[in-house]
Amino acid sequence: MRTLRASGSARLGAAILxxxxxxxxxxxxxxxxxxxxxxxxxxFTPPFTRGADGTLAVLGTDQLGRDILSRLIYGARTSSxxxxxxxxxxxxxxxxxxxxxxxxxxxxxHTVMRLADMQLAFPFILLAITVIGILGPSIRNLVLVVxxxxxxxxARVVRAETLAVRERPYVEAARSLGLPVPRIVIRYILPNVxxxxxxxxxxxxxxxxxxxxGLSFLGLGVPVTIPSWGGMLAEGRQYVDTRxxxxxxxGAALFMTVMAINLVGDTLRDxxxxxxxxxxxxxxx
Amino acid sequence: xxxxxxxxxxWALVVLLGISGIVFVVVHLSGDPAxxxxxxxxxxxxxELLRSAMGFDRPLPExxxxxxxxxxxxxxxxxxxxxxxTLPLVLARFPATLALTLAAMLLALLLALPLGLLSALRRNSxxxxxxxxxxxxxxxxxxxxxxxxxxxxxxxxxxxxPVYGGDGPATLVLPAVTLGVWAMARTARITRSxxxxxxxxxxxxxxRAKGVGEWAVVLRxxxxxxxxxxxxxxxxxxxxxxxxxxxxxxxxxxxxxxxLAVEAVVNKDVPLIQAVVLTVASAxxxxxxxxDVVYVLLDPRIRLA
Numbered sequence: 001m002r003t004l005r006a007s008g009s010a011r012l013g014a015a016i017l018x019x020x021x022x023x024x025x026x027x028x029x030x031x032x033x034x035x036x037x038x039x040x041x042x043x044f045t046p047p048f049t050r051g052a053d054g055t056l057a058v059l060g061t062d063q064l065g066r067d068i069l070s071r072l073i074y075g076a077r078t079s080s081x082x083x084x085x086x087x088x089x090x091x092x093x094x095x096x097x098x099x100x101x102x103x104x105x106x107x108x109x110h111t112v113m114r115l116a117d118m119q120l121a122f123p124f125i126l127l128a129i130t131v132i133g134i135l136g137p138s139i140r141n142l143v144l145v146v147x148x149x150x151x152x153x154x155a156r157v158v159r160a161e162t163l164a165v166r167e168r169p170y171v172e173a174a175r176s177l178g179l180p181v182p183r184i185v186i187r188y189i190l191p192n193v194x195x196x197x198x199x200x201x202x203x204x205x206x207x208x209x210x211x212x213x214g215l216s217f218l219g220l221g222v223p224v225t226i227p228s229w230g231g232m233l234a235e236g237r238q239y240v241d242t243r244x245x246x247x248x249x250x251g252a253a254l255f256m257t258v259m260a261i262n263l264v265g266d267t268l269r270d271x272x273x274x275x276x277x278x279x280x281x282x283x284x285x
Numbered sequence: 286x287x288x289x290x291x292x293x294x295x296w297a298l299v300v301l302l303g304i305s306g307i308v309f310v311v312v313h314l315s316g317d318p319a320x321x322x323x324x325x326x327x328x329x330x331x332x333e334l335l336r337s338a339m340g341f342d343r344p345l346p347e348x349x350x351x352x353x354x355x356x357x358x359x360x361x362x363x364x365x366x367x368x369x370x371t372l373p374l375v376l377a378r379f380p381a382t383l384a385l386t387l388a389a390m391l392l393a394l395l396l397a398l399p400l401g402l403l404s405a406l407r408r409n410s411x412x413x414x415x416x417x418x419x420x421x422x423x424x425x426x427x428x429x430x431x432x433x434x435x436x437x438x439x440x441x442x443x444x445x446x447p448v449y450g451g452d453g454p455a456t457l458v459l460p461a462v463t464l465g466v467w468a469m470a471r472t473a474r475i476t477r478s479x480x481x482x483x484x485x486x487x488x489x490x491x492x493r494a495k496g497v498g499e500w501a502v503v504l505r506x507x508x509x510x511x512x513x514x515x516x517x518x519x520x521x522x523x524x525x526x527x528x529x530x531x532x533x534x535x536x537x538x539x540x541x542x543x544x545l546a547v548e549a550v551v552n553k554d555v556p557l558i559q560a561v562v563l564t565v566a567s568a569x570x571x572x573x574x575x576x577d578v579v580y581v582l583l584d585p586r587i588r589l590a
Contacts, residue, residue: 114296118300118303120521120524122300122304122524122566122569123524123525123527123528123529123531123565123569124528125528125529125531125532126528126531126546126561126562126565126566127304127307127308127311127562129531129546129547129550130308130311130550130558130562131311132550133550133551133553133558134311134312134314134550134553134555135311135314206425210427213427213429214427214428214429214532217429217532217535218531218532218535218547219551220547220550220551230429233427233429233430233433234429236433237429237433237536240433240436240437240441241437241441244437247430247433247437248434250430251427251429251430251433251434252430254427254430255425255426255427255430258425258427259421259422259425262421262424262425263421266421
């Protein structure tokens with residue numbers, strides 16, 4: 001934690017994340033208007049000007065006269081919810097499979113690692129759009145798709161770390177005392193894995209947010225009634241030649257959030273001192 | 286080598302089987318696939334006719350078996366939207382996406398290798414800090430936003446390049462830059478870190494002691510030895526690039542396989558979706574095997590087993 005505080009770029013990243021977090025937690029207090037309120041008289045109000053109906057729109061309004069700042073603030077909530085939920089799902093699945101591979105070895109190890117290779121090589125977005133297209137866009141479906149298709153990184157790191165920890169004297173001692181395997185895993189292996197897991201999860205949130213935005217951009221993400229940065233960008237794309245602000249601000253919000261997460265993640269990774277093998281798989285992130 | 290290739294091909298078939306299974310299950314998870322095929326004004330009799338004609342009234346394992354049997358012979362059924370066999374539709378779009386992906390990868394390599402190399406050689410210099418900040422920004426950039434910004438600057442403001450349509454290499458420039466930036470960022474970071482690993486090895490000192498020039502040391506002795514992690518990363522990148530093409534093609538209305546996929550999904554054109562997913566999956570798997578062969582060519586110390 002001390003190193004985290006010392007690094008300037010990590011501090012900047014953390015500050016941005018705090019702002020995004022507050023927006024996600026309290027959008028109704030911060031947003032100047034309802035994000036879905038349409039004021040057709042004030043369509044396409046440029047940023048920092050008053051609309052035709054006299055209301056001030058700090059970041060302008062979109063093609064339906066909705067306030068872009070308010071939609072950005074509510075969009076932070078959409079991104080955070082999906083990012084966290086998907087990472088929880090992916091982390092849980094990946095950790096379970098990684099532990100299985102690392103502890104049991106043999107055929108379980110082989111199967112899990114081959115599945116992970118397959119996952120990493122396949123352009124998952126094709127499967128994602130198929131699933132969303134057929135099951136319909138909803139936050140639940142998005143979390144399921146993004147979560148269940150990102151477990152491989154967790155499995156790899158957990159497996160590498162488990163293999164390194166497994167032969168350490170204290171694990172051997174626990175084993176020779178006759179402790180049951182689940183207990184050894186939970187008491188002695190999992191705590192040693194948790195630091196690396198935190199790093200993978202940090203980058204994972206950034207990845208999940210980008211994926212959600214990408215799917216929403218294609219119209220296959222969250223339903224259009226929920227404000228999301230990706231959806232705003234998709235609508236803004238149509239007016240890019242004359243109304244730049246529709247696409248500029250949601251993209252900037254997305255970019256800054258992902259950048260902030262990466263800055264914090266980089267510092268976390270450099271602060272940890274895991275085994276060489278583990279560091280290799282972390283550097284691939 | 287031959288035995289290894291056979292093993293890899295067999296594994297690729299298993300993966301394809303798995304992916305086809307997932308797609309099949311997803312289509313049937315939606316409830317009634319016959320309903321996807323029906324037009325809203327269809328009657329009850331039409332529905333029953335369609336159900337038995339498409340085989341949807343048979344047991345699921347039988348349907349899956351039939352699907353696999355046809356797919357193995359390249360028959361993915363007829364597209365609902367285009368009323369044509371799906372495979373030729375997919376293959377017709379493939380060259381465009383392949384051109385885009387290769388252009389993006391080439392661009393990524395041309396930028397990433399020098400950037401990563403210089404950053405490693407001049408560690409902690411301005412070049413290093415600047416280069417790695419650029420790489421970080423590239424990695425955090427949402428591709429679709431970058432695409433929109435590029436359109437805004439180069440097509441709308443400066444009018445150097447066409448936004449949509451047209452033909453010739455000019456149409457490829459903006460999409461390739463958009464798609465390539467992410468791969469470029471990652472490759473630059475990996476080049477730098479594996480170069481830093483190699484730079485302190487004994488064989489470089491030996492080469493210098495022999496009087497080999499500094500550039501030859503770096504390019505012949507160091508770069509060759511950090512080629513493996515770079516090629517591995519590129520292999521993973523290929524899958525990402527083909528996937529990223531889905532979004533890039535949507536931004537630029539580029540007529541490739543990604544747009545075909547999105548159209549198929551939006552129209553719920555099930556046979557076309559299946560054909561696209563399985564064709565792209567086959568391509569990715571084949572390219573990955575190809576990359577393993579490249580390993581051996583790059584590094585004679587590796588033996589495939």
